[in-house]
Amino acid sequence: MSRRRQIYEGKAKILFEGPEPGTLVQYFKDDATAFNNLKKGTIVGKGVLNNRISEHIMTMLGDLSIPTHFIKRLNMREQLIKQVEIIPLEVIVRNVAAGSFSKRMGVEEGTPLPRSIVEFCYKNDELGDPIVGEDVITAMGWINPRELDEVMGMTLRINDVLCGLFAGIGIKLVDFKLEFGRYYTSEDDLQVILADEISPDNCRLWDSKTNEKLDKDRFRRDLGGVAEAYQEIARRLGIFIDPQQVEAQ
Ligand SMILES: Nc1ncnc2c1ncn2[C@@H]1O[C@H](COP(=O)(O)OP(=O)(O)OP(=O)(O)O)[C@@H](O)[C@H]1O
């Protein structure tokens, strides 16, 4: 780790300069935060699990021709990614009412939505990531209409793929958050690609039969068994991680 120059330290990950120009190394920490950093903690082994889960999902999306930043996993906690200019939006997809949506709209958690809803939040911790409309995001120049079309198309495809993936392993994909970025290809073209991570840190995943929560809400709501829930997701996805190795890393 210390060999490389650190570019950014976030709440859950650290970005290092990659071996080639235009690449970064994404290091997954065990740190967990919630409620815009008010609640902090550690989930032992989370970084190892999220590295593997995000690798699994991004690889699957790549195989389905959805462009992502993922290049390859380097070790237990690190993956090589394409460096992008992050579009400062959190793209949230909701299939079932939960969390802030339930609060804001007065809809009971667990109510299936008549159709999937896509929301945008402006990525700005000081402002508490406020929800914003399409009009605002294009007017403010955070994304242009062509990019927004691409993001919407990719987001809906990703939702379809992930709903199917999780349904197949007995899990309801309640909601999730995506980040996209602008990638400058070697031909100097600009491409919008999926960035960041897809893991139980930014998805709500409920057991289909029991509705048991298998995601970061266990941490947010002090339900216990947080690491076990992440392990269960990895296990059902067919990812094998030697528990001894997880603890040692
Ligand atoms: N391919 C990429 N290129 C450049 N930056 C990226 C890429 N993928 C993710 N990022 C950014 O790297 C950071 C990852 O760290 P982390 O998720 O810990 O941040 P965070 O604490 O959630 O902060 P933020 O509010 O900036 O997302 C995020 O800022 C994310 O937007």
Ligand SMILES: [Mg+2]
């Ligand atoms: Mg983040």
